[in-house]
Amino acid sequence: xxxxxxxxxxxxxxxxxxxxxxxxxxxxxxxxxxxALGRLGAEVxxxxxxxxxxxxxxxxxxxxxxxxxxxxVQRGPEPTTLAVPSLAPDGSASYGFYVExxxxxxxxxxxxxxxxxxxxxLGTCSLVLxxxxxxxxxxxxxxxxxxxxxxLDPNIRPALIxxxxxxxxxxxxxxxxxxxxxxxxxxxxxxxxxxxEDWLAAGPxxxxxxxxxxxxxxxxxxxxxxxxxARPVAVVDxxxxxxxxxxxxxxxxxxxxxxxxxxxxxxxxxxxxxALTCTRAGAEPPYAAELSE
Numbered sequence: 001x002x003x004x005x006x007x008x009x010x011x012x013x014x015x016x017x018x019x020x021x022x023x024x025x026x027x028x029x030x031x032x033x034x035x036a037l038g039r040l041g042a043e044v045x046x047x048x049x050x051x052x053x054x055x056x057x058x059x060x061x062x063x064x065x066x067x068x069x070x071x072x073v074q075r076g077p078e079p080t081t082l083a084v085p086s087l088a089p090d091g092s093a094s095y096g097f098y099v100e101x102x103x104x105x106x107x108x109x110x111x112x113x114x115x116x117x118x119x120x121x122l123g124t125c126s127l128v129l130x131x132x133x134x135x136x137x138x139x140x141x142x143x144x145x146x147x148x149x150x151x152l153d154p155n156i157r158p159a160l161i162x163x164x165x166x167x168x169x170x171x172x173x174x175x176x177x178x179x180x181x182x183x184x185x186x187x188x189x190x191x192x193x194x195x196x197e198d199w200l201a202a203g204p205x206x207x208x209x210x211x212x213x214x215x216x217x218x219x220x221x222x223x224x225x226x227x228x229x230a231r232p233v234a235v236v237d238x239x240x241x242x243x244x245x246x247x248x249x250x251x252x253x254x255x256x257x258x259x260x261x262x263x264x265x266x267x268x269x270x271x272x273x274x275a276l277t278c279t280r281a282g283a284e285p286p287y288a289a290e291l292s293e
Contacts, residue, residue, distance in 0.1 A: 001043045006047075010059075137175065155184075155185075186209065233276070241277045273291060
């Protein structure tokens with residue numbers, strides 16, 4: 001089983017008609033990753049704290065429909081976090097957030113995960129918003145120590161980070177030593193201010209960089225760089241594309257833990273899945289059957 005930990009929220013996505021209207025869509029990097037893994041056919045569980053309000057119920061219904069195990073989900077009466085994406089002409093998105101007093105940031109460390117868990121993925125707002133951020137950090141450290149493959153996606157949201165220097169120090173000194181695979185975008189890398197070689201030295205065995213229309217590149221302790229080209233598609237928006245990359249990477253890597261990794265094939269698989277997500281409004285990752293077409 002793969003466990004994905006982190007926030008589930010509602011994206012208020014701009015739509016053309018009527019002018020200025022916002023369409024509520026399920027979102028949050030970890031939520032999208034869990035949804036994508038379910039659609040790819042992986043055995044996956046979501047580990048989070050989700051509101052008992054109407055938005056929270058709709059979020060869980062989406063995961064349930066994708067076959068995601070919800071037994072690790074905590075519930076609370078606080079409201080659901082809201083994110084408001086702003087779309088650039090090329091479809092890329094920036095975000096504003098409504099996070100005060102919301103349910104997901106009150107996540108607490110769960111008991112030990114089942115022995116059958118092979119991988120754990122964490123990222124985005126859940127790494128920033130306290131007190132939940134410390135609970136997720138503790139989860140990462142605990143599961144890493146018992147040999148679980150861990151994937152970290154910082155998915156930097158500058159509007160949420162009050163102290164950038166403290167966040168960068170936490171990332172380098174407290175998160176990376178317990179991370180197996182670091183996946184980040186070019187924008188994340190620029191904000192963090194490091195290089196693949198620096199991050200590999202801090203702990204991960206692989207670093208995967210998403211580069212938009214230029215594709216994906218991976219560096220590992222054994223070699224690289226390895227690359228895969230982006231698939232040319234008509235982009236509607238890029239919401240959820242990076243989260244789909246997380247899912248596609250985990251789907252491949254968790255199938256052969258400890259064995260040799262065909263990185264060009266893994267990256268090509270992730271690029272294909274992300275491209276399909278970009279052809280749809282909001283975070284709508286593909287199903288396994290679509291990747292075989």
